[in-house]
Amino acid sequence: MAEKILMKGNEAIGEAAVVAGCRHYFGYPITPQSELIEYMAKRLPQVDGVFLQAESEVSAINMVYGAAGAGARVMTSSSSPGFSLKQEGISYIAGAELPCVLVNVQRGGPGLGSIQPGQADYFQATKGGGHGDYHNIVIAPNSVQELVDMTILSFDLADQYRNPVVLLADGAIGQMMEPVEFREVTAKNIEKPWASTGLHGRSETNVINSLFLKPDECEKHNKHLQEKYAVIEKNEVRYESIHVEDADLVLVAYGITSRIVFSAMEKARKEGMKVGLIRPISLWPFPYKPIEDASAHAKAFLTVEMSAGQMVEDVRLAVGRTKPVYFYGRTGGMIPNSAEIYDQIVTIMQAKGGK
Amino acid sequence: MAEKILMKGNEAIGEAAVVAGCRHYFGYPITPQSELIEYMAKRLPQVDGVFLQAESEVSAINMVYGAAGAGARVMTSSSSPGFSLKQEGISYIAGAELPCVLVNVQRGGPGLGSIQPGQADYFQATKGGGHGDYHNIVIAPNSVQELVDMTILSFDLADQYRNPVVLLADGAIGQMMEPVEFREVTAKNIEKPWASTGLHGRSETNVINSLFLKPDECEKHNKHLQEKYAVIEKNEVRYESIHVEDADLVLVAYGITSRIVFSAMEKARKEGMKVGLIRPISLWPFPYKPIEDASAHAKAFLTVEMSAGQMVEDVRLAVGRTKPVYFYGRTGGMIPNSAEIYDQIVTIMQAKGGK
Amino acid sequence: MPRPEFREERCKGCGLCVVACPKKIVELSDRFNLKGYRVATCIDDAKCIGCALCAKTCPDVVIEVYK
Amino acid sequence: MPRPEFREERCKGCGLCVVACPKKIVELSDRFNLKGYRVATCIDDAKCIGCALCAKTCPDVVIEVYK
Amino acid sequence: MTHEIVMAGFGGQGVLLVGQLLAYAGMLEEKQVSWMPSYGPEMRGGTANCSVIISEEPIGAPIIAEPTAVVAMNLPSMDKFAPSIKTGGVLIINSSLISTEPNRKDLVIYKVPANEIANEIGNSKVANMVILGAVIAATDAVTVDGAIKAFQKKFASKPKMFTVNEQAIRRGMECVINAGK
């Protein structure tokens, strides 16, 4: 077992990327993810990697496009406003099916907002902030150790599906320190015969592209993408389910919020309330099925987010209109505490005659 | 009654903006909306307005921010990739509560995609392609006359709610010509005491801003925004409902697609099938209620979009899981024809034992 | 004897080769190709000096010049 | 007699005024203000020539100079 | 009746304008009309086409799946659009540029030597107006007076063009009417 080290979330992502074989990083500073870009600036030269501070987020994402298209494992990171600037590039990357890992350490919005933690970029990440029909694989860790493990996973998923993976974190998880271990990774040596590397004797040119001027060809490409997405939806749903089997009230939360909700749930359980927690780990593909299944016996759902209510729409899609889906959110950089969530639980349980 | 003129959709938007009192336009060329920017280039100088071709979509949306913050009725327009580039700016505009009209003449995506018509930017427009919790008012006309009427409406809504309004069109509706009338508009003289105009004797400075460094203040601002959104959701839902009362199958489609769907519905009705159509005109706020109401008697729903399935999620949210919600979509710039939609209707009706 | 050869199906009738030829022996003919363009042609092979300026000027690589 | 006045609660103890004073009569004192900064002060009002260089140099507009 | 007419040709042959004039004429005659161009890649050096609908009823889809009439100004256009015409529909071909025989037997086909006629009139640019005349005669979608009025409104600033264009339209009509005889 590797030695435990105490590490900031942002830095842990960086080290995990290095462990995963990422040797190219292009980014632009922004709070609260700057420790990540700074970590890469320091770390990549030590492993003969390339760190480049781009002139903007727009440039950074297009550098990622170029590097990914050239066959590299590559990463960029930003926070909310910076991530918005990347949307055109992300749509291009998804369209050209380029594997890469994109980290969004979310903060409070909209606009310049606040630099404190937020989860209000859920729609942008999962539904498509860019134009056209595409999907990012979206992964939402809730601890520094998970940041490590899932950064590595993200690179693998990206290569496996030739698809961008968004690691959706937030200011709290990016800034906090927890002990982490770096298990050894036998870096998969993924062949990328499609990459533009120079012909080197190949007879057909490799072209990285998302343009299909003829709409029927563009539709064909879209069908191909949708088929790929269907496979991902089938194989890559990830979630954690705690005490759901007998729960009257099922809590749904992801990322840092899930831990706060977990504390509140523990307290409620101790007091005899049948409360469970489903924590989506992959936000896309979203774990509709387990939530739908839970709706068979649960009397109600409570979604908690640091947003005005975004993931709750997916929960409602899963539950339908048969059981009430409540929402509790904090916005603008405010982090809910477990006491206020506990209060929400109590209110709902009392109304439902639970306990 | 004003004389009818035959006009391209894109140009009709431009003329309607002028009629609505818009005297400032900032944009960047892109197919299939270039006729709009070109119309403004020609028309605005004739009415002492300002036309400026920005260096990019990013610049254009920020010029709109400045002009709207300075109190002007202002517009920009683009198409899918260009609209993606505006997402940071739109989040700022929503955050700073600036009234303006943003036109997206959608094309096929993702990436560079195709330049043919598309409807795959629905999520981006309605859920928030930018970061943070905000909403654009999203209006989707389905004829050139409606482009005119709703462009004018959009300016009014924008000013009334201090909110960006997205006019969500597509390449077909932008490129087609139909007869239009310009009814006379008594331009509302909206006071904008909050605008940054120079002090001119005022004692408090007017600051246009979306930054709230203290998260509690940022949350307060978010609450204010959410309250405003609730009012809009209450007052500004717009839709058209045809033959829904007795329909076994309710079709849902917006924009140009709704007209193709309408033709298919007419044909099905003629053959005795009880088919109706709900056409959302405001995509946000979405007409959940009428769809929910229809689900009381309808046996099934069929959503048709030029996308891989975006608005259908909102239809599912409205319907819940009690009635099947089918989807038929074309992508990449392909426009469905009424025959293929008719086939879809027949298939569903037969399965449901309708007719 | 040098002479230019025109791959007429590729010609777009732009006329740039006409201007480029120092011997003024390239002209647009009255023939249209399948794409609807009037095609360029050499009216007097004998005068050709093989300078290949026509070929180098043609944006559509229509012309090959043989020795 | 010219003299500088320091709004100590605004001072951040940066020391730029110390360098700026041609008469070398501005110094950082041992006092801390509420924000935790050592505040600048004039150690010899009498020598002040009222040049206001201290004030113009202060990024925090701490100093007012009176005639 | 609802006329769903597709006009197609090379970029410079003026089919888009003809379509607009047709729609304009329909509008002047108080009909429902729509005009929808192709746009995009085919425009650069390739082909151009547009769809015109003229109807008594409100128009649903402005896109035409099965045209009631097609104008083909060149061969690629005929190849592309002839197969989709409704049985019994009209196909007008510019026989100046198309020598191939259309391979559908279920259509009413008119061959109009538009370029030759235009040259006869003395203005090679009005081949498209000849075709407009042919469409009017072949479909009755609009009246010739409507078409001429539409032209005059659209080019109000260029009255010098009126005569030759009207002449072209009438020659196009004649060509169809004579063929019918």
Add this chain to the structure above:
Amino acid sequence: MTHEIVMAGFGGQGVLLVGQLLAYAGMLEEKQVSWMPSYGPEMRGGTANCSVIISEEPIGAPIIAEPTAVVAMNLPSMDKFAPSIKTGGVLIINSSLISTEPNRKDLVIYKVPANEIANEIGNSKVANMVILGAVIAATDAVTVDGAIKAFQKKFASKPKMFTVNEQAIRRGMECVINAGK
């Protein structure tokens, strides 16, 4: 027991580091730990603070609503955090900079003249280490050996710093232990 400790002070007072050392020590002692800084606007010229949790159980929220202990290195920090401490919790104040009396009677309060002690030791920079010692003595969240080991690991490249910092930690502990007597 779960220790939920908030440390707060001016930007330059080193509270973030003290928090990290505490968490580090906890980790070395095989406990569950988390450290969470404030970041953002207050950092520039204002105050800084961090939340450290040390527990036998897996840690849920890394954010502390009701601290079991608070370290206030300056007055604004005391004003901000003292009200939130759990009844019976610990409040350690840097009495070198805070002369105001805390207005809670339900806490165990230690006044540690950290700056004076640091100056006595001869290095004004180690005031934060004095406070670290005080926290250890007041909460038993980690052992002093753990803290010293954590320091030595973190600053492995600067062994010259070891002695004075260890001295500071021990002086801080003494200060609390003596107060308890």
Add this chain to the structure above:
Amino acid sequence: MTEKLFAIPATLKDIPTHYCPGCHHGIIHRLVAEAIQELGVQDKAIGVAPVGCSVLCYDYFNIDMQEAAHGRAPAVATGIKRVHPEAVVFTYQGDGDLASIGCAEIVHAAARSEKITTIFVNNAIYGMTGGQMAPTSLVGQVTTTSPYGRKEDSCGKPIQMSEMLSTLHGPKFIARVAVNNPANMAKAKAAIKKAFEINVKGEGFALVEVLSTCPTNWGMSPVEAVSWLEKNMLPYFPLGIFKSEEVAK
């Protein structure tokens, strides 16, 4: 009461700022405020704040302001100016804001000769976000994103924005100044005032680049920072007027 030899202009609010001790932003604010005050155009001035340490300058100037997205101040100012042609519109921007992410916006505002004034505060670093490399960071300069010193080979030499923009026809006035000592401060003031005069006269685009310190992220005392600026920045970023063209009547 005795007369004040130095007073703060009405265009500057008399409140404490959030800037670090010794940060030149404070001085530059005052010079801008003084210029506007002296030209008597407070009432028709509209400023645009950047994203950077000076993001909150709308709290300090007693002037109508807009907060722009990072780098987009020139676009926002363009929008304002085109609505209020009579207003005196200016942007206040850092080097990350203006030279990096906002490079296209400033080049095009300058090229259009947008009738605005830009105050460009070059402190060779990203202050706000904690000391990352700027396009103006010097070769060899250690920052949090150039921890081994800026390498010319991978990052190039720093961009001299004033020199580059001076090649455009649009700008009517471009100068680089510093506020490192009283003499330079006077010149800085004169340049800023000149830039606003051009604005008031509606002549076109004017920009003043002000070399500035960031003691916090340079990791030195405010006084050391001034010396560092003098020793390292002044040689590479020479002070002077790069463009000054009287617009003929």
Add this chain to the structure above:
Amino acid sequence: MTEKLFAIPATLKDIPTHYCPGCHHGIIHRLVAEAIQELGVQDKAIGVAPVGCSVLCYDYFNIDMQEAAHGRAPAVATGIKRVHPEAVVFTYQGDGDLASIGCAEIVHAAARSEKITTIFVNNAIYGMTGGQMAPTSLVGQVTTTSPYGRKEDSCGKPIQMSEMLSTLHGPKFIARVAVNNPANMAKAKAAIKKAFEINVKGEGFALVEVLSTCPTNWGMSPVEAVSWLEKNMLPYFPLGIFKSEEVAK
């Protein structure tokens, strides 16, 4: 068979292009292809296509390529080059792409001296989208977005990118050429080859601006377009080498 006096290089696919009759893009493609062919680096060349009329150039070059988002070709090329330092990476960009939306990207690639070659096709207009004004459109030029002619007062004078970029330290070679006649075509070829030589040697950033026609959107015949270019563009965009610095060993 008789010998060919002129043959198309293997680096160019022998297929028809979508360009309008007489458009210079075709000639410029061939010159680029020839340079790559002659330097024998087809195998390690990687090109980046822009969004503009030359968007499909990946179909024409017999070379690995990537299609960049509008204006971002230099960023994409940077990404590629940093992954394959031994590759000969180049961008092919129009004036809208490079000088307008992609202004920041080209300035920064140049400033970093990114070891790539940029072929910058300046036709003073947006060809692809139907003839809108470009940053390089001339004062008075009528375009679809300057229907009354480009006005200096509101749009400024056209940007001379080669001149502007030459003030940066990064670029090793910058030249402006034209292909309006055989002599200039030869010079254009030489400049393009030089720019690729610098690339092959890994010396740094090189850019060749090629003045080009757009008969379609200028609204004239291809032959008239060449004259228009000579009469209007050449005086404002003088041909020549603006920067050429032999990198010392």
